[in-house]
Amino acid sequence: MQKLPREFVLEMERLWDAYRPPGTLAEFFAAFEGTATEGLLLNTRKISSPKDFAEEGFAFLEPIPWVKQGYYLPENNCYSKSISYRQGLFYLQDPSAMLPAEVAMARPGEYVLDMCAAPGGKSFRILSDLGEKGFLHANELQEKRAKALSRNIELSGSAVAFITCHDALELKSKQKGSSVLYDLILLDVPCSGSAMFRKDRRSLSSWRRHRGRELLDLQAALLDEAYRLLTPGGRIVYSTCSFSYDENEGQVKRFLEVYPEFSLRKFSLPHVDTGLTKGEEDRELAACLRIWPHRAKGEGQFVAVLQCQKKYLEHKIPKKRKQEPGKAADMAFSVFLEENINKAGNFFAECRDDKRQVREKESKLHLFPADFPLSNALYYMKTGLYLGHVRGERDKLQFVPSQALLQHLDLADLNYYLELDKGPLMEGALQGQTVTLDHIKQAFSHGEVKSGLSLAEVEALAAGSYLVLAFGGRPVLWLKKQDSYYKNEYPRSWIS
Secondary structure: OOOOOHHHHHHHHHHHHHHOOOOOHHHHHHHOOOOOOOEEEEOOOOOOOHHHOOOOOOOOOOEOOOOOOEEEOOOOOOHHHOHHHHOOOEEEEOHHHHHHHHHHOOOOOOEEEEOOOOOOHHHHHHHHHHOOOOEEEEEOOOHHHHHHHHHHHHHHOOOOEEEEOOOHHHHHHHOOOOOOOEEEEEEEOOOOOHHHOOOOOHHHHHHHHOOOHHHHHHHHHHHHHHHHHEEEEEEEEEEEOOOOOOOOHHHHHHHHHHOOOEEEOOOOOOOOEEOOOOOHHHHHHHHOEEEOOOOOOOOOEEEEEEEEOOOOOOOOOOOOOOOOOOHHHHHHHHHHHHHHEOOOOHHHHHHHOOOEEEEEEOOEEEEEEOOOOOOOOOOEEEEOEEEEEEEOOHHHOEEEEOHHHHHHOOHHHEOOEEEEOOOHHHHHHHOOOOEOHHHHHHHHHOOOEEEEOOHHHHHOOOOOOEEEEEEOOEEEEEEEEOOOOEEEOOOHHHOO
């Protein structure tokens, strides 16, 4: 571990003198000499227990005590290379960083806003909790980070996530023509990042640059913006990865003084300590939550759940403004559904549900809740489930399904699939290799194919059909049948 900045050491000495955090200062500094922890967050939309993984190495993971669906990972693991990761069965995240979404307690049907969402761990968990009821609006200022956020949301398989790229301080003003308010707002604010010193050496230089009055003013302004976007009766989950009092309890104290209709929700979680207080004058701040690296297997986290005590406001569902795709695009998508999607599956019915609508934007089709109030002043990188895109001449358009769509589907939704064990066919396809009929014949002869189409049915597939390779009972990637081979549609950007 690099030497800690002298200014940080002095700040922590003052913190211990004033607030007496749990443990000793020596224990706290000694924790920075240890190894950073890594965690795995289950996607309960798809899997309920580590024992349900088809791959080895998951069944005996150690649970993270403060997260119902979180588990510690062993050192030097390769879980990000696994097929299960590519299927969106879990997200890799610092165990401490799982705390905000855990105490958010998102419920199906809620309107949720993640104001500073990248890289996507909180959003991944929220979507897992929402299921397909309600929606998540995930916002990220930096487009590069928003692209990483988009991929992580696509891995989740959700059809109710919306991604915007805007300054979070402008979200209310840009929702012109929309009066949407949110039941739950997650606000993981930009912070000095001192809790990341052990995990990421770059955080040391970042800490030196990003702290002080300007940062505190930004955090306060973001909290004020969250207040303007919250429905009466809603809650704000404020969090940082900083050990600073001013960035944490100090911000919460200011907010409660300005907005007396709010109070702090109380939680009791193992290995999670209370907020810092000086006595009776600020005892309510004890309801804040802190993870210390010398007290728990985590990097450090601060969380406060601010509950509005005003009467809950029922959402006014805006009049549906159907944004039907063009006739040619709609026809191309319908042809794809008829030829490749099982009419008895859930997805076929979902596409016909009047609570969903298909939107076309720059030749891309999206499926999303019909009652989501789109704003013309916001730039949406993603609206619901990205289905795919159309290409070709206007009167001969073809629909090309996306990997995001496949992450959403079950095998029961598909007409054509081969479920495989690990072997040459799956390994090669995940590296982007073109698949030939000989590859498939070899997979059959070597016992790599476990279920799905017979070899004769594979050979009889018409050109243009989509054959899915699956593993462990879940889809992995699309193959498009050509005259003499199968075009591998696995995104090049997903190959690792």
